[in-house]
Amino acid sequence: MRFSSVIMPKETKKFQKKKEDFVCERCGVENFGNGYTNHCKECLWSKHVDINPGDRLSECGGMMSVIEIQTKGDTYILTHRCQKCGFTRRNYFGENDNFDALIKFSQKSVQE
Ligand SMILES: [Zn+2]
Ligand SMILES: [Zn+2]
Numbered sequence: 001m002r003f004s005s006v007i008m009p010k011e012t013k014k015f016q017k018k019k020e021d022f023v024c025e026r027c028g029v030e031n032f033g034n035g036y037t038n039h040c041k042e043c044l045w046s047k048h049v050d051i052n053p054g055d056r057l058s059e060c061g062g063m064m065s066v067i068e069i070q071t072k073g074d075t076y077i078l079t080h081r082c083q084k085c086g087f088t089r090r091n092y093f094g095e096n097d098n099f100d101a102l103i104k105f106s107q108k109s110v111q112e
Contacts, residue, residue: 024040024043025047025063026063078092
């Protein structure tokens with residue numbers, strides 16, 4: 001029996017799914033990657049490591065804070081901004097992420 005291989009177009013696929021664990025440089029919590037993890041589940045900070053999501057091609061490495069939270073139905077969308085270079089990116093708030101931290105960020109942005 002032979003399996004024919006499916007050829008995936010490489011250039012059009014910008015999102016690369018990678019499972020990787022990382023320790024948050026902000027709060028020290030260990031995060032277990034599920035392939036979509038790009039921010040800390042506890043403090044919600046991210047790190048500027050991607051040019052396109054998942055590619056890990058950025059050499060910046062700056063810490064990315066949540067600057068905006070938007071809701072879309074039941075989904076929360078976080079906007080992260082790099083403190084080093086100002087790069088911004090939107091990310092989905094994950095179901096295992098810390099909701100208290102989300103609330104804190106939303107209160108902070110009201111005060112500022
Ligand atoms: Zn953290
Ligand atoms: Zn940056």
